[in-house]
Amino acid sequence: MNIDMIEAAADRLRGHARRTPLLSSPFLDEIAGRRVLVKPECLQHTGSFKYRGGYAAISALAPDVRARGVLAYSSGNHAQGVALAxxxxxxxxxxxxPEDAPALKIANTRALGAEVVLYDRAGQQTREALGEELKASRGLTLIRPxxxxxxxxxxxxxxxxxxxxAREAGVEQADVLVCCGGGGLTSGIALALEARAPGLRxxxxxxxxxDDTARSLVSGRIERNARMSGGLCDAILTPSPGDLTFPVMQRLCGPGLTVSDDEALTAMAQAFLRLKLVAEPGGAVALAAALYRADALEGDAVICTISGGNVDPAVFAQGLKMLEGG
Amino acid sequence: MNIDMIEAAADRLRGHARRTPLLSSPFLDEIAGRRVLVKPECLQHTGSFKYRGGYAAISALAPDVRARGVLAYSSGNHAQGVALAxxxxxxxxxxxxPEDAPALKIANTRALGAEVVLYDRAGQQTREALGEELKASRGLTLIRPxxxxxxxxxxxxxxxxxxxxAREAGVEQADVLVCCGGGGLTSGIALALEARAPGLRxxxxxxxxxDDTARSLVSGRIERNARMSGGLCDAILTPSPGDLTFPVMQRLCGPGLTVSDDEALTAMAQAFLRLKLVAEPGGAVALAAALYRADALEGDAVICTISGGNVDPAVFAQGLKMLEGG
Structure with a gap:
């Protein structure tokens, strides 16, 4: 993976992916004690950055392979990105x-034209076995998340x-905080910045x-999460950083940061109040770190992604309660 | 007022106002039965289009006049737009x-550096008398909304x-639905479209x-609202279309549309769900018309503004309830 592949992906995505803006608010600057610039990928098609990767992967397939179709395992943002692309x-x-995935997510993925195959998490057939069967019988190509x-x-x-x-905004040196699950967005951004904005980290x-990635960066080897459920930031929960993404992050990224669920919810509420954006809790962790981890950051500006906005209305309402009396 | 003034304002606003994107969602297209393109001015600085007008007016003042300062009557979006500009x-x-304005709006306006002068709605001194006094004593220039x-x-x-x-999106013929209070945004957009996109109305x-403006367009003279409070769309309530804005709308606009508070709330919820945007109810009326007034529209595409996103969290939570079971 290198900058040429990213530039080539950008060429293929032109006219398809949205160029999301870089937003700011004096109120957020004041909380953070420095300039805060926000990259809202919740405004990307299907409500998350995942559309970029889905479209890039599908458009890179050989036409005859592509024509047979693609396959993805996902109950969330990756599913919708791949479906639309x-x-x-x-x-x-x-x-x-999984057959117990939220009905809205299943319905959304179907509405984007995908065929949804449900499996029983407790059943005998793993999703991987099911996927292998579909690949073999229909010649589908797996798009990993x-x-x-x-x-x-x-x-x-x-x-x-x-x-x-960032250059247009006059920012040449800054930490770029990225909401991190398996590290696809983080490593992709890190590679792009290495080549095009070396003062940004x-x-x-x-x-x-x-915090599997933060711990992996400390120990120098791939660490795993003790569990894979619980918490509000489900959109960015993965077992561990990827075999491909971790070495890139190890070479290029600064230390990882962590935030609590309450901090993620509060950042989600601030994005509502000050940016008029809908973030999902997992999509708000980078903004939370920008606002509430000032001591762990360097420089007079910080850039952060909002990675997605596919949040359950009840969870969003819970975040809005954080604003009462505040 | 003419296209040259608008182009000159655009020159002054360059590097200050945000160029908001034009967004869409296949889910909204399906509800509307046609292509829906959304111009989200909730993403503008201070959360509404009002910043454009405030900045344009202040930047057009003679430097010595401007230096003495500006004055505005507003408890809402215009106040914040003028304050930041x-x-x-x-x-x-x-x-x-008014001294009974929401505490958050007063605090926001002060936080943007403005001096807030409160008056008693029930008191002897009208706000106009108070304003005249301030203009005379301090040489302030009034910025009308x-x-x-x-x-x-x-x-x-x-x-x-x-x-x-719209041209980049391949749309040459369409209704452009504008959230309308006094008609500043509607008449400004109408003048720009007349000169630059005559197929858009x-x-x-x-x-x-x-519905003072809709009725005024029918009767051919300025009609007034029977009352000035009540309802959720407070951001766009004005007594009547303006003396300057009405003739422009009369010459250039198609017939007015109206929507119910429930339709505005539901459109606000759809903007949350499908666009990841925070709209205020008044800012969602044009989207509501795009979605729920299909029979009153022409063409295979419709463009609509979201004029602002400064909504009380409790009202927003009320809108989210519209999504339950839907």
Whole structure:
């Protein structure tokens, strides 16, 4: 994975992915004690950065391979990104989801034209076995959520935009805080910044108790989370950083940061109040770190991603309560 | 007021106002039965289009006049737009607000550097008398919220962007639905479209029971609302269309549309769900018309503004309830 792949992905995404703006608010600057610039990927198609990677991967396939269709395991943002990108290419997408996934997510993925295949988490057949069967019988290509070079290249296009937009905003030196699950967005942005804005340094941000990447960066080897459920930041929970993404993060990223669920919710509420954006809790962890980890940051400006906005209305309402009396 | 003034305002606003994107969602297209393109001015500085007009008016003042400061009557979006624009020019802003205005709005306006002068709605001194006193004693210039040519020119810059962005999106013929209070945004956009995208036609959208502009367009003279309070769309309630804005709307706009408070709330919820945007109810009336007045619209695409996003968290939570079971 390298800058040429990211530039090539950007060419393929032109006219398809949105160039999201770089936003700010004097009120956020005041909380953070420095200038805060926000890259809202919640405004990307399907409500998260995942569309970039999905489109980049599908558009990179050989036409005859692509025509047979693609396959993804996901109950969340990756599913929707792959579904829309597949529809735009006029090819089938099969998404394997647990049968207890939220009804709205299943409905959204179907509405984007994908075929949803449900599996029983407690059943005998694993999702991987089901996927292998579908690949074999229908010739589908698996689009992995992060450990896939073209997906990382697609997410890296977000980093190209940050490099340009930071320069336009007069920011040459800053930490770039990235909401981090498997590290696709973080490593993609890190590669783009290395080549196009070397004064900007990517740093992963994770929820407390799911800080596999932060710990991996400290220990120098891939560490895993003790558990894979619980907490509000489900959109960015993964077992561990990826085999492809971790070495990139190890080479290029600054130390990881963690925030609590309450801090993520409060940052979500601040994005509502000051930026008029809908963030999901997992998508707000980088903003939370920008606002509430001032001592761990360097420089007079900080850039942070909002990685997605696909939040349950009840969870969002819970965040709004954080504003009462505040 | 003409296109040259709007272009000149756009020059002055360059590097200050945000160029807001033009967003869309296949889910909204499906509800509307046509392509829906959304211009989210909730992403503008201070959370509404009002910053454009405030900045345009202040930047057009003669330097010696401007240096003495500006004055506005407002408890809402205009106050914040004028306050920020004044601070960016390094000049004083005095905002006259009723003493029972929401504490958050008073605090926000002060935080943007304005001096807030409170008056008693039930008291002997009208706000106009108070304003005259301040103008005389301190040489302040009044920035009217809509009946002011430079304010209309500033709002018109939103129309220039719509003209360009609609062309890029391949839309040459469409209704452009505009959330309408006094008509500053509607008339500004109408003037810009007349010159730069004559296939696009501006149409005002108002809350039911506050449809002064729609009725004025029918009768051919300025009609007034029976009352000035009640309803959720407070951000766009005005007594009547303006003396300057009405003739422009009469010459250029298509028929007005109205929506109910429930439709505005539901559109606000759809903007949350499908666009990841925070709209205020008054700022969502044009989207509501795009979604729920299909029979009153022409063409296979519709463009609508979201005029602002400064909504009380409790009202927003009320809108989110519209999504339950839906």
């Amino acid at each position: 597949a529809r735009q290419h006029g090819i089938p997408a099969v998404i394997i989801m 992060y450990d896939e070079p073209q997906v990382v290249a697609g997410q890296g296009t977000c980093g190209l935009e940050i490099a340009e937009q 990517a740093r992963p941000v994770e929820p407390e108790e799911f | 004044a601070r960016q020019h390094g000049i004083p802003a005095v905002i006259i607000m 809509y009946d002011e040519p430079q304010v209309v020119a500033g709002q018109g810059t939103c129309g220039l962007e719509i003209a360009e962005q 501006a149409r005002p959208v108002e809350p039911e029971e506050f």
